Amino acid sequence: MRILLKIVLWIICAAAIPLSMFAEPVIDVVIPTCSKDLEILNLCIRGVKENCKNVRRIIVVSPEHVTNEAEWFDEKNYPFTKQEIALYLNHMNQSAADRFLRESGRVGWYYQQLLKLYAAYVIPGIASNVLIVDSDTVFLRPVEFISPEGGGYFATGREYHQPYFAHAARFLPGLVRVYPDKSGVVHHMLFQRPILDELFDAVEDYHQVDLWKAFCYCVDLKHLGTSGASEYEIYFNFALSHSDEVSIRELKWKNSGYPGSINEHRREGYDYVSYHSYLR
Numbered sequence: 001m002r003i004l005l006k007i008v009l010w011i012i013c014a015a016a017i018p019l020s021m022f023a024e025p026v027i028d029v030v031i032p033t034c035s036k037d038l039e040i041l042n043l044c045i046r047g048v049k050e051n052c053k054n055v056r057r058i059i060v061v062s063p064e065h066v067t068n069e070a071e072w073f074d075e076k077n078y079p080f081t082k083q084e085i086a087l088y089l090n091h092m093n094q095s096a097a098d099r100f101l102r103e104s105g106r107v108g109w110y111y112q113q114l115l116k117l118y119a120a121y122v123i124p125g126i127a128s129n130v131l132i133v134d135s136d137t138v139f140l141r142p143v144e145f146i147s148p149e150g151g152g153y154f155a156t157g158r159e160y161h162q163p164y165f166a167h168a169a170r171f172l173p174g175l176v177r178v179y180p181d182k183s184g185v186v187h188h189m190l191f192q193r194p195i196l197d198e199l200f201d202a203v204e205d206y207h208q209v210d211l212w213k214a215f216c217y218c219v220d221l222k223h224l225g226t227s228g229a230s231e232y233e234i235y236f237n238f239a240l241s242h243s244d245e246v247s248i249r250e251l252k253w254k255n256s257g258y259p260g261s262i263n264e265h266r267r268e269g270y271d272y273v274s275y276h277s278y279l280r
Contacts, residue, residue, distance in 0.1 A: 025054050025146055025150065026127045027055050027190070028056055028126050028127040028130055028131070029057065029058045029133055030061060030131070031059070031060050032060075032062070032132075037134075038066055039259075040138065041060070043138045043259055043262070045067065046138075048133060048139060051143055053144050053146075054145070054146060057126075059071045059119075063075055078114075078115060079210075080212050083101065085212070088212075088213050089107070100225075110228075113230070113231035116132045116191070117191075117211070117212075117235075129145075130190070130193075131190050131191075132191060133187075134187040136187075136274050137188055138259065138275065139271065141266070141269070141270070141272075147245070147247060151243065151247060154184065154240070154247070154248050155188075155271075156183060156186060157183040159183040161230070164228075168237070170218040171215060172234075178236075178240045184233050185230060186253065191235060195243060199234070199238050203215075253270060253272045253273060254270060256276070257276060257280040258275065258279075259275045
């Protein structure tokens with residue numbers, strides 16, 4: 001009965017985050033990165049510097065210092081490790097976790113999602129508006145991320161991956177896809193602290209564990225080695241269902257492989273392009 005009451009209250013409180021909580025216009029950019037994206041990283045940073053409005057700081061999160069073009073934050077300062085992520089993904093089965101770390105490269109994929117979700121809480125002095133940018137993504141034209149009222153803007157994609165939403169339903173009952181034809185998986189996202197606080201509180205109150213542990217536990221073991229969760233879909237749909245101040249404004253973007261086409265993409269009017277290593 002208590003769980004049912006919480007779900008009902010969660011639905012009733014949707015779109016309840018007040019406008020006054022979005023007063024700070026400054027943005028700090030966080031770019032988690034790893035070895036596969038290092039050839040794109042400085043292009044990513046340059047694109048942010050030249051085209052992203054209201055940016056104060058640019059912070060690269062990685063296991064070691066990899067560029068002098070931005071601040072560096074050591075991912076070792078986060079409250080979890082890849083080994084712990086693997087253990088919780090495998091429901092505390094140590095032998096399965098060891099095998100997953102040894103045989104699958106997918107643990108890093110879940111790990112970087114949690115690096116993004118926790119950036120606003122672990123990086124000292126960070127703004128309440130945190131623009132997460134995937135390190136293979138390059139902005140080519142000027143882009144706004146905050147409305148005059150202070151609410152975040154979202155771009156959208158067309159992706160639909162059912163396991164993401166099955167995970168979201170376990171992660172936070174009542175969390176569903178807001179728009180049936182729109183995805184939040186667009187390789188960047190503005191995370192705003194008031195919305196993150198609501199999300200963390202709701203998840204941790206429901207599961208009675210830290211959010212990162214709940215995130216891992218809720219991944220279906222059948223999809224563990226592929227794509228079993230999406231932090232972007234979670235935040236995108238939670239924000240749209242909990243605040244009237246966030247909104248969608250579409251950008252022209254695409255996935256590509258080679259940054260050698262960057263000038264062509266700029267001439268074609270793309271706001272940004274993600275240059276994925278798997279397409280090279």
